[in-house]
Amino acid sequence: MSALTEATTSDLTVRKLHPALGAEVRGIDMRRPLDPATASALQAIWMEHLVLVFPSQNVTDAEHVAFTRYFGEPEIFHQKIIRSERVQEIFRVSNVNEDGVLMPPDHPVAQQVALAQFWHTDSSYKDIPCTGALLHGVEVSRTGGETQFTNMYLVYDALSPALKRLVDGRKARHNFGHMHSQAALKPLTEEEKAAMPPVWQPIVRQHPVTGRKALYISPIYNDEVEGMSADDAKRLIVELTQIAADPRFVYTHRWETDDVLMWDNRCSMHQVTPFDPRERRVMHRTTIVGQDRVMAG
Numbered sequence: 015m016s017a018l019t020e021a022t023t024s025d026l027t028v029r030k031l032h033p034a035l036g037a038e039v040r041g042i043d044m045r046r047p048l049d050p051a052t053a054s055a056l057q058a059i060w061m062e063h064l065v066l067v068f069p070s071q072n073v074t075d076a077e078h079v080a081f082t083r084y085f086g087e088p089e090i091f092h093q094k095i096i097r098s099e100r101v102q103e104i105f106r107v108s109n110v111n112e113d114g115v116l117m118p119p120d121h122p123v124a125q126q127v128a129l130a131q132f133w134h135t136d137s138s139y140k141d142i143p144c145t146g147a148l149l150h151g152v153e154v155s156r157t158g159g160e161t162q163f164t165n166m167y168l169v170y171d172a173l174s175p176a177l178k179r180l181v182d183g184r185k186a187r188h189n190f191g192h193m194h195s196q197a198a199l200k201p202l203t204e205e206e207k208a209a210m211p212p213v214w215q216p217i218v219r220q221h222p223v224t225g226r227k228a229l230y231i232s233p234i235y236n237d238e239v240e241g242m243s244a245d246d247a248k249r250l251i252v253e254l255t256q257i258a259a260d261p262r263f264v265y266t267h268r269w270e271t272d273d274v275l276m277w278d279n280r281c282s283m284h285q286v287t288p289f290d291p292r293e294r295r296v297m298h299r300t301t302i303v304g305q306d307r308v309m310a311g
C-alpha cells in the first residue's frame with residue numbers, strides 16, 4: 015500500500031462532544047487502510063473518550079468489518095435472525111429486512127431491536143463479553159432513535175460510600191433470556207438457551223487497558239444479584255441505573271447518515287431513544303471479540 019492511500023496521524027482532529035464522554039474524530043477515511051501509527055493513536059483516543067464519532071463514512075459492510083479488525087477480531091453474533099446473511103460479522107440493528115422491506119412493529123426482530131431502548135452494555139451475558147462495538151448509520155431516523163451513552167467510570171466514582179460498599183466485590187447475573195421475558199418476546203429456543211447460559215459478572219470491574227474502576231451492570235440482562243433477594247436485587251439495579259442516567263454522565267448522539275460510532279463496552283452503557291416504528295432505521299454493527307474474563311475492580 016502506498017503512503018497516499020493511508021491516513022496518517024497528522025490528519026486526525028479530535029473534538030470533545032460532552033464533558034463526560036464522546037469525541038468526534040475527523041481525518042479518517044474508513045475505506046482506506048490505516049497505518050499502524052494512526053491505528054494506535056485511535057486506540058489511545060478511544061480509551062480517553064470512550065465513544066468516538068466518525069462522521070461521513072460511506073463504507074460498505076466489508077469495509078466496516080475491515081476497519082473493525084484494527085481493534086480486534088469481529089464477533090459473529092449467535093442469533094441468525096439478527097445477523098446479516100451477506101456479511102456474517104454484521105449485526106443488523108434494523109427494522110428493515112435485507113430486501114429493504116420495513117418490518118411491522120410486532121415483528122420479533124423489530125421487537126428485539128427495540129429492546130436497545132433500555133440501558134445495557136453489549137453481550138455482558140457472555141462469559142467473555144465483547145470489548146467494543148462499531149455502529150454505522152445506514153438509514154437514520156428523525157423521529158427519535160438517538161443513541162445515549164453513559165460513562166461508567168464516572169458513575170462508579172459518583173456512588174455514595176454506602177453504595178460502593180454494597181457493590182464492591184459483589185456479582186450480578188447477566189441472562190440473555192431475561193431480556194426476552196421482560197418484553198414478552200417469544201421465549202428463546204432450546205438451542206439459543208444452550209448457547210447462552212446466564213453468567214455472573216463483578217458489579218465493579220477493572221478496565222484491562224486503563225486500569226480504572228467502572229460500574230458494570232446491564233439492566234436489560236440483570237436478573238439476580240449475589241446475596242440479595244429478588245426484590246432487593248431489582249431495587250439495586252434500578253437505583254444504579256438512575257444514577258448512570260444522570261445527564262452529567264450522558265452524551266446523546268443525534269445521527270447523521272454515514273456516521274460511524276465506536277464505543278467501549280467495558281466502561282460505558284448505552285440506550286436508544288424511542289422512535290416511530292413506521293420510520294425506517296437501518297444501522298449496521300460490528301462487535302469486537304473480548305480477550306479476557308471481566309476482572310473485578
Ligand SMILES: [Fe+2]
Pocket residue numbers: 130134135136284
Ligand atoms: Fe447495544
